[in-house]
Amino acid sequence: MEKPTEKEYPKWLEEKSGVAIDGSYERYFRSVTKTIREKTEESSYWKSFLGELKNFDATFQINNGGFELDYNTPELCEKSFASFLQKTYRKNFVRWPEPPNGGWILPDNWLERVSDLVRTKITVRYLDGIKYTLEQAEKYFQSVGLRTRQSLEARSEGYYAAHFYFVDSVEIPKKDWDTQVINPWIEIQINTSLKEAISKVTHKAYEVRRLGPGEDNDWKWNHESKDFKMNYLGHILHFIDGTVVEVRKQTITKDIQ
Amino acid sequence: MFPKEFKAYLKEIELATPLIDRVEKIYLECTQLGLGVDKNIFVAETIDGEGKRTYQNLWFFGDEDAIEIKNFIGQDDYDQVKIKKQVVYWALRKKEFEIGKPATEKSRASVSFNLKESVSGDFRASKANCEKLVEILTTYFIPNLA
Numbered sequence: 001m002e003k004p005t006e007k008e009y010p011k012w013l014e015e016k017s018g019v020a021i022d023g024s025y026e027r028y029f030r031s032v033t034k035t036i037r038e039k040t041e042e043s044s045y046w047k048s049f050l051g052e053l054k055n056f057d058a059t060f061q062i063n064n065g066g067f068e069l070d071y072n073t074p075e076l077c078e079k080s081f082a083s084f085l086q087k088t089y090r091k092n093f094v095r096w097p098e099p100p101n102g103g104w105i106l107p108d109n110w111l112e113r114v115s116d117l118v119r120t121k122i123t124v125r126y127l128d129g130i131k132y133t134l135e136q137a138e139k140y141f142q143s144v145g146l147r148t149r150q151s152l153e154a155r156s157e158g159y160y161a162a163h164f165y166f167v168d169s170v171e172i173p174k175k176d177w178d179t180q181v182i183n184p185w186i187e188i189q190i191n192t193s194l195k196e197a198i199s200k201v202t203h204k205a206y207e208v209r210r211l212g213p214g215e216d217n218d219w220k221w222n223h224e225s226k227d228f229k230m231n232y233l234g235h236i237l238h239f240i241d242g243t244v245v246e247v248r249k250q251t252i253t254k255d256i257q
Numbered sequence: 258m259f260p261k262e263f264k265a266y267l268k269e270i271e272l273a274t275p276l277i278d279r280v281e282k283i284y285l286e287c288t289q290l291g292l293g294v295d296k297n298i299f300v301a302e303t304i305d306g307e308g309k310r311t312y313q314n315l316w317f318f319g320d321e322d323a324i325e326i327k328n329f330i331g332q333d334d335y336d337q338v339k340i341k342k343q344v345v346y347w348a349l350r351k352k353e354f355e356i357g358k359p360a361t362e363k364s365r366a367s368v369s370f371n372l373k374e375s376v377s378g379d380f381r382a383s384k385a386n387c388e389k390l391v392e393i394l395t396t397y398f399i400p401n402l403a
Contacts, residue, residue: 054273055273055274055275057273058272058273058274058275058276058330059275061276061330061331062275062276062279062330062331063331064331065331065332066328066330066331066332067331070309252331
């Protein structure tokens with residue numbers, strides 16, 4: 001059997017799950033993600049977390065010669081349905097014709113298996129602030145009784161990303177107007193200000209590549225290709241971020257001497 | 258013991274809890290050094306165009322002396338100066354702030370001073386901290402003009 005194309009994917013989903021992926025489902029999806037975002041924003045733990053960021057930064061400054069992370073105030077956003085479908089397409093067919101680990105990602109389970117239905121971004125000035133923030137966030141969310149996980153990604157294509165996730169129970173509408181309780185993951189992406197500045201440009205290119213064919217190493221020697229420039233820019237920025245931390249540390253040492 | 262009124266002041270100028278703990282630790286160190294600067298406190302700070310507050314130097318005052326901890330958040334840099342009858346010059350600059358009236362969100366003030374022996378310094382304040390700055394000026398600088 002041929003792997004379904006993106007165009008054929010909604011039909012494939014309907015055959016597998018019996019759920020029509022149409023305009024009505026999209027409206028339902030939007031009402032679910034809106035509910036999750038609003039419930040999270042209204043929660044006391046989220047409001048406290050926003051306040052705690054000030055304390056995280058203060059502690060970092062005390063331990064790092066007064067240099068601050070300068071957190072933004074993270075705002076929760078809902079994932080678009082198009083982006084959600086694209087993500088499940090990618091994940092479902094990663095081992096085609098075999099299902100992905102944990103089975104097919106279908107409407108009866110996908111609200112809990114896609115981990116960024118609602119997400120936000122935190123930017124920090126320094127690279128070491130990323131691991132520090134992951135640690136602080138983990139301590140905080142676990143202290144309020146929520147389950148967490150985190151990942152530090154580094155790809156040969158120059159993509160570096162830190163993600164933190166927490167999960168809480170949320171009552172959402174069902175398609176038949178009843179309600180159900182689900183446990184959706186909320187994603188916090190943590191990045192440096194430097195990488196964030198160019199992420200809008202590079203993210204689009206990564207999205208395109210994720211849908212394309214598998215590993216292609218030609219770009220590594222083809223300095224004229226877009227991939228060469230973009231991917232090595234990613235590595236260079238990561239290197240600069242790391243070097244900035246080293247220079248910052250030397251500055252503190254010199255101040256004391 | 259860290260004076261309650263010092264803690265209340267630090268909360269009023271919106272210092273994060275870990276920074277209040279740090280100020281308390283510094284105060285206790287000053288006490289252990291026997292510096293006798295336990296009468297008053299001031300934190301110099303500024304607010305940038307986006308409303309972000311940056312804290313600079315921490316001061317403790319005694320009857321005759323003051324101690325300054327430069328960039329107190331990330332450094333341990335203490336120095337003590339005698340102020341009793343040592344002030345030879347002071348200047349107050351202020352914006353959207355009337356002495357004797359409550360400060361507003363837009364209030365800003367700064368005081369610069371010279372002491373004998375060529376010691377000089379300045380304090381900056383914003384919002385309610387402007388009122389504290391005037392208190393420091395009238396208690397420790399104006400009465401100590403040489």
